[in-house]
Amino acid sequence: MSGKAPLRIIVCLKHAVDESELRVDASGHPILQGAQARMSAFDRNAVEEGVSIKEKAGGTVTALSLGTEDVRKSIKEALAMGCDRAILVNSSKYLDALATSYYLARAVQRAAPYDLMICSEGASDTYDGLVGPMLAQWLDLPFMGYVRRTELRGDGSLQCELAMEESVEVVEARFPSVISVVSEINSPRYPTLLQIMQASKKPIEEFPLDSLAPGPGEAAAPEAAVRVLDTTAQSMSRKKILFEGSPEESASKLLEALKSEGVL
Amino acid sequence: MRSVLAFSESPALAAEVAAGAATICESLGGGFAVIAVSSETPSPSNFEAVADAIVEVAKREGAQVVLLGATRLGRQVAARIAVKTSQGVLSDVRDLRVESSGGAAAMLTGVRPVFAGKFNAKVASVLPCVATIPSGAYAPQGASASSTQPPATVEIAMGPKAPERVKHIETRPKPKNTVDLKSAEVIVSAGRGFKNKEDLVLVENLAEALGGVVGASRPLSSDLGWLGEERHIGLTGIYVRPSLYIAVGISGQLQHVAGIKDSKIIVAINKDKQAPIFQVADYGIVGDLYLVVPALLKAIETQKAS
Numbered sequence A: 001m002s003g004k005a006p007l008r009i010i011v012c013l014k015h016a017v018d019e020s021e022l023r024v025d026a027s028g029h030p031i032l033q034g035a036q037a038r039m040s041a042f043d044r045n046a047v048e049e050g051v052s053i054k055e056k057a058g059g060t061v062t063a064l065s066l067g068t069e070d071v072r073k074s075i076k077e078a079l080a081m082g083c084d085r086a087i088l089v090n091s092s093k094y095l096d097a098l099a100t101s102y103y104l105a106r107a108v109q110r111a112a113p114y115d116l117m118i119c120s121e122g123a124s125d126t127y128d129g130l131v132g133p134m135l136a137q138w139l140d141l142p143f144m145g146y147v148r149r150t151e152l153r154g155d156g157s158l159q160c161e162l163a164m165e166e167s168v169e170v171v172e173a174r175f176p177s178v179i180s181v182v183s184e185i186n187s188p189r190y191p192t193l194l195q196i197m198q199a200s201k202k203p204i205e206e207f208p209l210d211s212l213a214p215g216p217g218e219a220a221a222p223e224a225a226v227r228v229l230d231t232t233a234q235s236m237s238r239k240k241i242l243f244e245g246s247p248e249e250s251a252s253k254l255l256e257a258l259k260s261e262g263v264l
Numbered sequence B: 001m002r003s004v005l006a007f008s009e010s011p012a013l014a015a016e017v018a019a020g021a022a023t024i025c026e027s028l029g030g031g032f033a034v035i036a037v038s039s040e041t042p043s044p045s046n047f048e049a050v051a052d053a054i055v056e057v058a059k060r061e062g063a064q065v066v067l068l069g070a071t072r073l074g075r076q077v078a079a080r081i082a083v084k085t086s087q088g089v090l091s092d093v094r095d096l097r098v099e100s101s102g103g104a105a106a107m108l109t110g111v112r113p114v115f116a117g118k119f120n121a122k123v124a125s126v127l128p129c130v131a132t133i134p135s136g137a138y139a140p141q142g143a144s145a146s147s148t149q150p151p152a153t154v155e156i157a158m159g160p161k162a163p164e165r166v167k168h169i170e171t172r173p174k175p176k177n178t179v180d181l182k183s184a185e186v187i188v189s190a191g192r193g194f195k196n197k198e199d200l201v202l203v204e205n206l207a208e209a210l211g212g213v214v215g216a217s218r219p220l221s222s223d224l225g226w227l228g229e230e231r232h233i234g235l236t237g238i239y240v241r242p243s244l245y246i247a248v249g250i251s252g253q254l255q256h257v258a259g260i261k262d263s264k265i266i267v268a269i270n271k272d273k274q275a276p277i278f279q280v281a282d283y284g285i286v287g288d289l290y291l292v293v294p295a296l297l298k299a300i301e302t303q304k305a306s
């Protein structure tokens, strides 16, 4: 495509359990039934980046998510933030990262054409950071991960600054491509009441999971190879002694305590 | 042939990954570890070629597990290998072992943090599979001592140079790590309770007075950039285990706390009595850090003088 053509952007997002609200039962297991969920924190950065690129370059942003009907809550938030339309891949099946990314890729192919897929660096519940690069592999597209800045080039490519551990790498790839963004790339906007109301009029298309299954002659869909056998609360018991007097009093009490702990 | 293939582009993690591979071999019952090395430095431009070369070696060596470091690049390599071979990936796992129960096929199991470290999950994948381990999961020295056979080393052969889809433009190295948080005995960390970058002199002075180093919550090191990213503590940064950890103006969200759980003593200074950090602290001072830290500095000085 030429640099001037409107961009077709797809943002992937996950409706994830809100870990800060997650309760523990008597046996130390999480109470997932009825647990509160919301858009995974960093996915809001992905939505923001998609919408702000659209605002600069023109085009459309489609929010894409996979899950049960609950996912609509996060999709609506993305629409209120400025996505134009959404695709919900209905699935109540347990899928691992490989299977999830496979069906997302199939959905992207059905929604084609597209120029740029944006994911976040990792989901708030597992923080695997796998779905983005896997999506790129299924679609056989270039992948740029941990993007902290994007810049559209005139020649139909995107230049990105990647926040790696030891360095910042500046790289470039032609559209179509897949990127994952880090949280410092932007500050997600808060939609106005009007935008929230308007979002409910935007179209949400449904792709049932079965409709994305491979046809005869196509390679089989991956099975979920990874299983969660058990989830238990991490224990941490601390003394929780609070000093609430004047700063001077608290300071000397703290020093005394630390001395008797043998850490000073 | 039953083997475990180990690879990490990070020199710091390579020995740990090798130790992890040796441990898995033991539970495989007579497997051997193969350490893959690459003559080309893996990068965001060539990680696909690296992954493809690893797939080739894994096939040749009959690898049951490909073990990688859970670095930013390592995760991308894992993703490509998994899609190419249709294998599962266990991310950020420790305590890896091969288990089989009641005639079912053997699985690789491991333990990893989920829900921002509030919980641990025991996860399993059918073999063969890919797994990534975080730094600190395996002690490097354990490798040769415990393994039945010294690991073999193979060089991965990158295929004929294909035009790279991700073009490298420029590398901007970060300032060399000047601080070693992982082995620090005392860490004083700053959070968003600080109003200006200049005010961080307070934590610097406190760290110095206690013979410690300065750490940071993610907003300070990443989003605001007031402190270097090598000081970023937590789920997406460094896991620390000092004798004394002092959190100044840090709310104590799960993701930060995940990185400090192994501290011997945790101290929190926060003006909000309801801040979650007080729930995970041994000692807390409820108050304004701009008053409390100077008071602490003064008290330490007085004590030193007497």
Ligand SMILES: Cc1cc2nc3c(=O)[nH]c(=O)nc-3n(C[C@H](O)[C@H](O)[C@H](O)COP(=O)(O)OP(=O)(O)OC[C@H]3O[C@@H](n4cnc5c(N)ncnc54)[C@H](O)[C@@H]3O)c2cc1C
Residues within 6 Å of the ligand: A041, A042, A122, A123, A124, A127, B190, B191, B192, B193, B194, B216, B217, B218, B219, B220, B232, B233, B234, B235, B236, B237, B238, B248, B249, B250, B251, B252, B253, B254, B255, B256, B259, B269, B270, B271, B272, B275, B287, B288, B289, B290
């Ligand atoms: C997937 C994911 C991964 C993440 N990984 C990490 C990670 O690895 N590490 C990390 O740190 N965060 C991480 N975060 C971010 C984390 O959720 C929190 O947003 C972050 O830790 C908050 O940093 P903070 O405590 O400095 O800031 P805030 O939460 O804003 O807290 C500031 C605190 O300062 C106190 N305060 C304000 N003024 C004063 C004063 N004058 N005196 C005393 N106290 C004062 C306030 O009461 C408040 O408690 C992650 C988030 C996600 C979604």
